[in-house]
Amino acid sequence: MSQLVSRAFFILAFMVAGCGSSEPYWFKNVSVDVPSVSGQLAIAVLERRPYVLNGDKDPEFRGLIRGTYGIPFSQPTLSGRPLADAFRDALVSSFQASGADVRPLIVPRDLEAQEVIPTLGPGEKLLWVEVREWKSDIWERLTSHWDLSAEVYSSDGSLRASESYQGIRGTVYHDIENNAVRPVSPFEQAELKRQFDELLNRPAIVAALAL
Secondary structure (H helix, E strand, O other), rough: HHHHHHHHHHHHHHHHHHOOHHHHHHHHHOOOOOOOOOEEEEEEEEEOOOOHHHHOOOOEEEEEEEEOOOEEEEEEEOOOOOOOHHHHHHHHHHHHHHHEEEEEEOOOOOOOHHHHHOOOOOOOEEEEEEEEEEEEOOEEEEEEEEEEEEEEEEEOOEEEEEEEEEEEEEOOOOEEOOEEEEOOHHHHHHHHHHHHHHHOOOOHHHHHHHH
């Protein structure tokens, strides 16, 4: 019984702490190690998670926190903004900080890259990112699930590079021995940064952006 009470206490502590946080700390201000860009770059990040597209989850869904018996409760982005929008803002800010000439594209999630190509300026490149899976799952472990893809197009519609990166990675959340929980927000931030660092620094993406 004491273990159940202890677990319930930590779940409640996480939810209360989360309510006092700000969205920019979680995602928008994540600084990605982006490659160099030649010329202008437009960035679009598309929501492609199946459970969002079919209406089972909202675009703001960022993960699950599980109760005493493992029952999952959905957790939204703290600002109420779509997750893909927060990811796009993080990428745009990171490229701008590197000195690149970039602009964000707000694209309906039912569009494909080829439908956006005509909106590019002469010589402008398109970085097209799809979020096919992204969530944290919090119970006895902090677990990150991701499936991200990135494509680089030239203004004539040619696909210059295509890469994807997926996986599951976690760490202990409920440290029973030390009677403590690991903070969630730094874990989610670090995971997002690590995932985009890996994806965008693949040789094909780096070469396509430098053309």
